[in-house]
Amino acid sequence: MDSVTPSTAPILEVTDLRTVFGTREGTVHAVNGVSFHLHEGELLGIVGESGSGKSVTVMSLLKLVPMPPAEIVSGRVMFNGRDLLKLGSSDLRRVRGGEIGFVFQDPMTSLNPVFTVGYQLMEPLQKHLGLSKAEARKRAAALLDLVGIPSAVDRLDDYPHQFSGGMRQRVMIAIALSCDPKLLIADEPTTALDVTIQAQILELVRKLRQELGMAMIWITHDLGVVAGIADRVIVMYGGLLVEHASVRDLYGNPQHPYTRALLETLPSLDSTRSKRLKTIFGQPPSLVAEPTSCPFAPRCQFAFDRCWKENPSIHTTNGGWADGRVSHDVACWWDIDQGAPRDDG
Amino acid sequence: MLRYAVRRLLFAIPTLLVISFIIFALLDLAPSDPTAQLPLTIPEEVREMIKKSLGLGQPFHIRYLKWLEQFMVNEPLNLIEQYWNIQIGDSESRLRVRSWSTRAPVVDLIADRLPQTLSVVGISYIVAILIAVPIGVVSAYKQYSIFDQLGTFISMVGFSVPTFFTGTVLIVIFSVMLGWLPSIYDTTLEVTDVDSFIAQFKQMIMPVMVLGLFNAAQLSRFMRSSMLDNLNQEYVRTARSKGLSEPVVILVHVLRNSMIPVVTVIALGLPSTFAGAIITEQIFRINGVGQLLIGAIEGADIPTVQTVTFIFAILIVLFNLVADLLYGILDPRIRYD
Numbered sequence: 148m149d150s151v152t153p154s155t156a157p158i159l160e161v162t163d164l165r166t167v168f169g170t171r172e173g174t175v176h177a178v179n180g181v182s183f184h185l186h187e188g189e190l191l192g193i194v195g196e197s198g199s200g201k202s203v204t205v206m207s208l209l210k211l212v213p214m215p216p217a218e219i220v221s222g223r224v225m226f227n228g229r230d231l232l233k234l235g236s237s238d239l240r241r242v243r244g245g246e247i248g249f250v251f252q253d254p255m256t257s258l259n260p261v262f263t264v265g266y267q268l269m270e271p272l273q274k275h276l277g278l279s280k281a282e283a284r285k286r287a288a289a290l291l292d293l294v295g296i297p298s299a300v301d302r303l304d305d306y307p308h309q310f311s312g313g314m315r316q317r318v319m320i321a322i323a324l325s326c327d328p329k330l331l332i333a334d335e336p337t338t339a340l341d342v343t344i345q346a347q348i349l350e351l352v353r354k355l356r357q358e359l360g361m362a363m364i365w366i367t368h369d370l371g372v373v374a375g376i377a378d379r380v381i382v383m384y385g386g387l388l389v390e391h392a393s394v395r396d397l398y399g400n401p402q403h404p405y406t407r408a409l410l411e412t413l414p415s416l417d418s419t420r421s422k423r424l425k426t427i428f429g430q431p432p433s434l435v436a437e438p439t440s441c442p443f444a445p446r447c448q449f450a451f452d453r454c455w456k457e458n459p460s461i462h463t464t465n466g467g468w469a470d471g472r473v474s475h476d477v478a479c480w481w482d483i484d485q486g487a488p489r490d491d492g
Numbered sequence: 493m494l495r496y497a498v499r500r501l502l503f504a505i506p507t508l509l510v511i512s513f514i515i516f517a518l519l520d521l522a523p524s525d526p527t528a529q530l531p532l533t534i535p536e537e538v539r540e541m542i543k544k545s546l547g548l549g550q551p552f553h554i555r556y557l558k559w560l561e562q563f564m565v566n567e568p569l570n571l572i573e574q575y576w577n578i579q580i581g582d583s584e585s586r587l588r589v590r591s592w593s594t595r596a597p598v599v600d601l602i603a604d605r606l607p608q609t610l611s612v613v614g615i616s617y618i619v620a621i622l623i624a625v626p627i628g629v630v631s632a633y634k635q636y637s638i639f640d641q642l643g644t645f646i647s648m649v650g651f652s653v654p655t656f657f658t659g660t661v662l663i664v665i666f667s668v669m670l671g672w673l674p675s676i677y678d679t680t681l682e683v684t685d686v687d688s689f690i691a692q693f694k695q696m697i698m699p700v701m702v703l704g705l706f707n708a709a710q711l712s713r714f715m716r717s718s719m720l721d722n723l724n725q726e727y728v729r730t731a732r733s734k735g736l737s738e739p740v741v742i743l744v745h746v747l748r749n750s751m752i753p754v755v756t757v758i759a760l761g762l763p764s765t766f767a768g769a770i771i772t773e774q775i776f777r778i779n780g781v782g783q784l785l786i787g788a789i790e791g792a793d794i795p796t797v798q799t800v801t802f803i804f805a806i807l808i809v810l811f812n813l814v815a816d817l818l819y820g821i822l823d824p825r826i827r828y829d
Contacts, residue, residue: 211733237737244735251726251733259727260825261748271734306824322734 157184158329158362159208164222166200166207169215176434177203177217179386185330190356190363192377192394194370194409198431200386201366205332209243227329245275248323252335254315258307264291264318265303268325275326290321295351313344317351324355332364337372349376370413374398379473382406385432385442388461393473402464402477402484404447441480449481451488462489493820496828500813511805512563515798516556524792526592546592562589563799567599589799593791598799601784608679609780612699613769617762619704620711625754627708628715632723632750633742643712650709655768659702659775666698673698679779699776703769707761714757718750725749752822759815763807 166178178200185191193201206212208224208231224231231242243249251257259267268290269283278286284303291299294317307315316336323331333352337345353376356363367373373380373394380397382390382405390403401407408427429446432438441447444454459478482489526546527539534542547555566586573580588597627647631640650658667675674695683689722728723746731745770782777783781800788796820826 209733211729240735240737242735243733249730249733251730253726256726257730259731259745259749261752261823262745263824270731270736274735308825319730322730 157186158227159185160223160225161204161208162223162225164204164207164224165220166203166212166217166222167220168217173435176437177386178207179434179438180221181383181386181388183381183388183391185362185364187329187362188356188360189379190365190377192373192380193364193366193383194368194373194380195383196368196431198434199383200434201368201383202334203386204383205334205364205366208332209247209249210239211243211249241275244271244323244328245326246329248326248328248331250316250319250323250331250333250336253339254312254319255339257319258315260307263304263306264310267307268303268318268322271322271325286325287321290325291318293324293355294318294321295347296321312340313347316340316344316348320348320351320355324359327359328361330362330364332366334366335368336365338367338369345372352376370409382409385438386434387438387442387458387478388476389443389479390475390477392475396473396475400475402475403443403479404449404481404483405443407483408446441478447481449483451481453480453488493817493828496820497813497817500816504809504813507809508802508806511809512560512802513556515801515805516559517552519794519798519801520552520555522794524794526792526794528792558587559589559795559798562587563802567597570599589795591788591793591796593788593793593796598796601796602781602800602803605779605781605784608677608778609766609769609773609782612677612696612703612772612778612780613765615696616700616703616769617707617758617765619700620707621758623704623708624711625715627712628754629719629742629747629750631712631716632719635720640716643716647709647712650705651713654771655702655706656771656775658706659698659772662698662702663775675776677776677778699772699778702775703765703772706768707765711754711757711761714754715750718753719746722746722749748822752819755818755822756815759811759818763804763811766804766807 161184162182164178164181165176168175168177181200181204183191193204195201203212203217207217207219207222208226210219210232212219219232222232226242227246229238231239234242258264265284265287268287269278269280272278272283272286273280276283276286287303288300291302296302296314296317302310307318310318319336323333336352337348340348349372352363352365365373365377377394379391379393381388382397382403384405390397390401390406392400392402397406398410401410405427412425412427414424427446432442432445438458440456441450441454441459444450447454457480459480461476461478464475464477464484480488526548527534527542530539530542543549547558550558566588569580569586570588572578589599590596591598591601594601627643631637631643634640663675666673672694675698677695677699678691681688681692681695683692725746728741728746731741736745766781769780770785772778773780773782774786785797785800787793788800816828820828
């Protein structure tokens, strides 16, 4: 699914997003100046290990991070020509659920246990689309049918605990899709599910993308999932964007030592099985201060003196295609292809 | 649900039988003499005859079974006869549980006193809920705000200061110093017009507030912690991500979940409020069930004490069942089948 980026303006453009959390131990810098964009109908994968700031990044887009303790210190989130971070609360609520749908990680806890699935599905329909109760119910049944829940009409009156995990995630997807959003953000939607259910959900998402053609952001720490569905991928580490490329480029020619190390941790099906799974040595960084050096340096085999002094700027390694092909960007002082430090400033 | 309720009610019968036996046995073991308060000039033989006439000549198990028959069979029959105005058997010769001191049937005594107690306890409990729920919701939503800190402080004070102290302080301020409210509750007052309604309202303010604030202090804490538990749940984020407004998120999604444990606490707390009302009734001289019990204990009126205590026990067992049933209604995950 190596799609060619359309030449139209992106529907989402995030610039220099910074989110911090005020805690008793000090300020935690969860997102430190992340920029990315998304075109219509495109699927962007965001990968990174736990605590790399993936979820906080996407939550910040719609101010869904708990504020306080969180605070969005800077950034611009242009969506459909408006800066979401500057919207008033009622305008923001119209975007939430109405134009941008959200699917969360754990379907077991993401649905309200005391309301029926139908009620929770009809809420956004009545609010955003102004449907009457009967109309909303009809559409809710159609949505459940769309996400592959059998005998949808009868199941509207069931409570979340009467659904299995995979079915609940389908319900969550139905809620996120209910008002025909232009963008669907899925925050590790398959992490809490077992592999067969995960495969079903991925298949469903592929099908829905073809039918509805909306843009998606898919957060995961599973590189295999991203390879299967994404057009472009962002790799995050320590609240920073460290690499951005098309799926093919990222897997074929990873430029950042972290991406490379991540890919090496994947067990391979066709080579001989190694005794132990590969790991990345060391711990992910604590985010108590704004990064002044490369956050990956302590774990990096290529680290040299500049990495400890300066936070790497973003380099475009494939010339930044003007014809619409995806640029391959990396935040690293080491040129992995040349095996030498980069010479530019 | 109905089957469960019926089953639980049937289970309540052996429980209550055991409780009734314990109450009866404990009071029987207590060293009390119903003739102790009679003049000393009454000779010993007469005293013995008085005791015999009260039924004390019989052995323990006979007295227990008699009391059981009177309370469990005869009194309900009387109530049924009165209510539907019918005649079942020979109601004249049916023995009733009689007070040793007034010789009146205990059930009639309780029926006389119950309206006063119910109005004070019932209204105070409603006041407590009406105060506690909003305070709990706001304290949790604005956790660690000045409102929350103040609420925590006041409920700590309200919970740790006993009602006999707050009641007395209120009497000193509003009855003695300001003279706004009566310090004694007039049970003979009948509400017929606006003036008597105002008088009734004025005499109820203090007992209701003393009892209500005491209960509100505890309930608001429960409400707050239950809200806090739920505010961090992921379904709250889902509700916000759907674009719902904050009032809907808090008052529909979070409150509904938070009420589940709180309703249980409310139902379980109601019978103990009856017991707590005894002190308040004593302070404000409310002629209620609590006063009846205190008077009966002081006068060694064992049948009255047994009966009132047993009615409290029935209330506790009953409201336990009510709490469980409410739990099943509020939480769809709980099914009693």
